Amino acid sequence: MSVLHDLALGFQIALTWEAILICLGGVILGTFVGVLPGIGALAAISLCLPLTYYMLPVHGLILLSGIFYGAQYGSSTSSILLNIPGTPAAAATCLDGNPMARKGRAGQALFIVTLSSYFGGMVGIILLVAFAAPLARFALSFGAPEYFAVMLLGLVAASTASPGSPVKGLAMMVLGLIFGMVGTDVTSGAYRFTLGYLELTDGINLVAMAMGLFGIGEVLSNLAAPPAPQPPKKSFRLREMLPTRTEARQSVMPAIRGSLLGSWIGALPGTGPAIAAFIAYATEKRISRTPEKFGTGAVEGIAAPEAANNASVQAAFIPTLCIGIPGDAVMAFMLGAMIIHGIVPGPNLISEQPDMFWGLVASFWVGNLILVLLTLPMIGVWVKILNIPRQVLYPLIIFLICVGVFSVNSNVFDVFVAVAFGILGFVMTLFRYPVAPILLGYILGPLVEENFRRTLFISNGDFGAFLSSPVSVICLGLVALALIVPVVLAIRRRRLSPAPR
Amino acid sequence: MRDRYYSIGRGPELIFGVFLFGIGLIAAIYGLRYGLGQLNDIGPGAFPLGLGIAMMILSALAMKEAGADDPVSRRLTPAFFYLPGIIIWSLLIEGAGLVIATLALIVMCSFAEDELDLKRALLLGLILAAVGYVVFILSFGLTFNLIGDWF
CATH class of the missing domain: 1.10.287 (Helix Hairpins)
Structure with missing residues (x-):
């Protein structure tokens, strides 16, 4: 029953007017960037981080997480209408969502997607509530070697599991780790890679870096790409969007399976909503009695991945809040944001700051409910966002980035840093280098190094200490597996298809 | 071209x-x-x-x-207008203030498009500066100058 008591405490915080308004603002902004293809949740979250300095920490986190899960709701809109995912996580939804739209059933697709998203989100939150405290208790026994091993697993898994080349993912992760070294070394106090700039002695500014990579970089790559098609001129009235009874029945079980899959996958290190959605889609296709219907507008093919990606974004908070180890770049940014607010996520968070933890969890409930109420009747409004001309939209975003970066320290230097990272992010997307691992590496870098050095310090230089507990052995074993499997696959592929050129 | x-x-x-x-x-x-x-x-x-x-x-x-x-x-043209635009904004923000810096930024960005619509750019710049003033300076209390020290 203590869980109910804790939740009651959380709702006392999440149901104040201020918290509800902030949550509303967060999910609206999240839906907005989710609907827009090319602008992801990270850009919006990093834009809003400076604003949270003026709020209570718990309100700040409610805002930032609202943007994150709000973006998942919005992202399916452009998948269905334009066949362009609003965020990578909604790519799986294109496969059957867009064929449905072409058959004239866009309204029904949006309706099913919204309800599956809500269902998935709820399952993810229930999992978070159920497993947070036990996991935190388990993580209390973690020492430096375990932290090192789990973080390394998160880094390697996140950079190799993302779509595209695993080598490029790993290279960007290492680049992020190098950026994380910039500034004052915590252990020895030595300045590293500061290039003589006083501004860099505290390290690279998180907001400047994230806005450069994800804000400026994404704006530039969107502008460089051919213009996106305009959405069909169509009105969406709630009554016309209701799915038929058969469609409703067909989407129930996939939504349940997708939610369960998504919430487990989301809680694992290194996996994100995109992977959860694709695994859910593949599972549905495999167990379906009519797999040939997939890709032509099968209801199952949109209900499962949308439930899965929303479940996984909620479940992604489990390792971040309970162990203090983020599974992907967005969560890494949230971790950074918490540290800036003076909160140390980890096994002690729930016991030491229960109001913070449970208030945030309760706000997820509020936010998901707002999202359903907001999305369904207002889909027409969200679709209009896709009509904003880019000559207005992108200058607007760039303006917000400038103000946001400058406001952190009232410092022009940070804007230059953001420009540098913007160029880097833009160039990387040209060559298909993934951007997210840089941020993950940057945030985890100092923590990885600290735990590595501490382990060797405690063991007096004995590397056996890294294999002293089952947790670290399993994690390091998985790291080795994650590094070896792609190599084996590549060799096999080369043997199967000799000399492509 | x-x-x-x-x-x-x-x-x-x-x-x-x-x-x-x-x-x-x-x-x-x-x-x-x-x-x-x-x-x-x-x-x-x-x-x-x-x-x-x-x-x-x-x-x-x-x-x-x-x-x-x-x-x-x-196409690479937009990058060559947006990035200098940001640099110009950051060079102007302290001395010239939010209004002029924002106008310069938006006009720079609008050069990236094929058809230059100067009127729209100026209008957008003024709106953004006004909204920025209300949101960031009045409600969040950020330390910006609307009109900089140069004047």
Whole structure:
């Protein structure tokens, strides 16, 4: 029953007017960037981080997480209408969502997607509530070697599991780790890679870096790409969007399976909503009695991945809040944001700051409910966002980035840093280098190094200490597996298809 | 003529790979300089050295992959207006203030498009400066000058 008591405490915080308004603002902004293809949740979250300095920490986190899960709701809109995912996580939804739209059933697709998203989100939150405290208790026994091993697993898994080349993912992760070294070394106090700039002695500014990579970089790559098609001129009235009874029945079980899959996958290190959605889609296709219907507008093919990606974004908070180890770049940014607010996520968070933890969890409930109420009747409004001309939209975003970066320290230097990272992010997307691992590496870098050095310090230089507990052995074993499997696959592929050129 | 799309092929990707390799090399050299320490007391240079070596290996492997995917076709003009626009904004924000900096930024950005719509750019700039004033200066209390010290 203590869980109910804790939740009651959380709702006392999440149901104040201020918290509800902030949550509303967060999910609206999240839906907005989710609907827009090319602008992801990270850009919006990093834009809003400076604003949270003026709020209570718990309100700040409610805002930032609202943007994150709000973006998942919005992202399916452009998948269905334009066949362009609003965020990578909604790519799986294109496969059957867009064929449905072409058959004239866009309204029904949006309706099913919204309800599956809500269902998935709820399952993810229930999992978070159920497993947070036990996991935190388990993580209390973690020492430096375990932290090192789990973080390394998160880094390697996140950079190799993302779509595209695993080598490029790993290279960007290492680049992020190098950026994380910039500034004052915590252990020895030595300045590293500061290039003589006083501004860099505290390290690279998180907001400047994230806005450069994800804000400026994404704006530039969107502008460089051919213009996106305009959405069909169509009105969406709630009554016309209701799915038929058969469609409703067909989407129930996939939504349940997708939610369960998504919430487990989301809680694992290194996996994100995109992977959860694709695994859910593949599972549905495999167990379906009519797999040939997939890709032509099968209801199952949109209900499962949308439930899965929303479940996984909620479940992604489990390792971040309970162990203090983020599974992907967005969560890494949230971790950074918490540290800036003076909160140390980890096994002690729930016991030491229960109001913070449970208030945030309760706000997820509020936010998901707002999202359903907001999305369904207002889909027409969200679709209009896709009509904003880019000559207005992108200058607007760039303006917000400038103000946001400058406001952190009232410092022009940070804007230059953001420009540098913007160029880097833009160039990387040209060559298909993934951007997210840089941020993950940057945030985890100092923590990885600290735990590595501490382990060797405690063991007096004995590397056996890294294999002293089952947790670290399993994690390091998985790291080795994650590094070896792609190599084996590549060799096999080369043997199967000799000399492509 | 502005809207030219360039095919980004293997050559530029190799240059980027060399750039990454260089970062790895620099990290490794600086790592050696910062001091490696002992096994039971790792110095500040050990991690940068290890990361630098890893970066060099990975960037070399990535360069082997260069050109494996079909090249993307992109127009590069917008970047040459947006990025200087941001620089100009940051040079003007303290001296000239929010209004002029924002106008300059938006006008710069609007040059990136084929048809220059100066009226729309100025209007957008003024609206953004006004909204920025209300949101950031009045409600969040950020320390911006609406009109800078130069005037």
